[in-house]
């Protein structure tokens with residue numbers, strides 16, 4: 648049986664050699680636990696599920712079935728990267744479900760943030776359960792639970808968000824190969840498994856994705872403005888050497904317009920709000936002191952390259968009083 652609790656004496660995994668040792672132990676444990684049975688994994692492309700997928704592929708190859716649900720609220724290029732890394736490069740047994748229309752149709756006209764979150768979470772479980780029911784002979788469900796999830800649920804800080812939520816007829820045994828690791832250790836293991844840096848050192852991304860950054864009722868055109876402006880911000884931060892240095896940065900598009908001028912004509916278009924923050928634990932956060940010339944360059948690109956946008960604003964608010972996300 649795999650170890651379920653982090654031994655107090657366990658050395659922090661900080662080097663490739665320690666990661667290799669962990670990987671060897673885990674692959675042996677996974678093979679012992681799973682035997683010749685099949686394992687199902689919801690692969691979001693986030694750090695934890697990606698490392699779990701890479702570990703399981705190493706241990707049991709195509710006995711792992713990955714399901715990548717695209718809810719239409721992912722960042723630009725993310726679903727493509729999941730397919731390229733796992734299906735093309737690692738030969739994973741990967742089912743890609745483009746459920747964008749289904750999510751966006753359900754979200755149409757819904758402006759309350761908590762209702763939006765509930766719809767996205769509920770629909771995700773439904774799509775995943777539908778895929779699971781189509782498959783035969785699945786015994787196990789793999790999850791990217793990590794040690795802080797266990798500690799936080801023990802201390803009542805948050806419900807253990809990985810704990811299934813699947814309907815009762817889908818009664819799988821759990822495989823949780825990174826359960827005893829801290830986040831920084833998951834990254835070291837992911838790197839040793841050969842995952843690309845932009846996956847392993849990815850900034851945090853909320854489960855409801857761009858849905859909480861397209862404020863109010865989501866429309867497809869405004870969602871596209873969030874996605875495109877986010878891609879420009881990430882590209883410019885990477886070019887300026889800020890990727891991996893700033894804890895979290897993203898764009899928000901509110902559901903109001905203002906007057907501007909484009910090509911000598913009046914235009915009523917949305918503003919894009921930039922947010923870039925640093926924090927240790929996301930409970931409080933400070934605002935990154937982004938160089939003014941970089942802000943100007945990002946503004947120039949977004950207002951010229953993103954359809955429907957005529958202004959760019961920088962959010963100067965620490966947490967508190969603001970939260971990191973706007974919804």
Ligand code: XMP
Nearest residue numbers: 851852853854855895929966970971972973
């Ligand atoms: P806030 O906005 O509460 O965000 O200051 C703190 C951190 O949590 C992330 N966040 C979420 N993550 N589901 C998630 O998985 C959510 O609904 C959610 N809301 C906020 C946020 O991106 C930040 O890193």
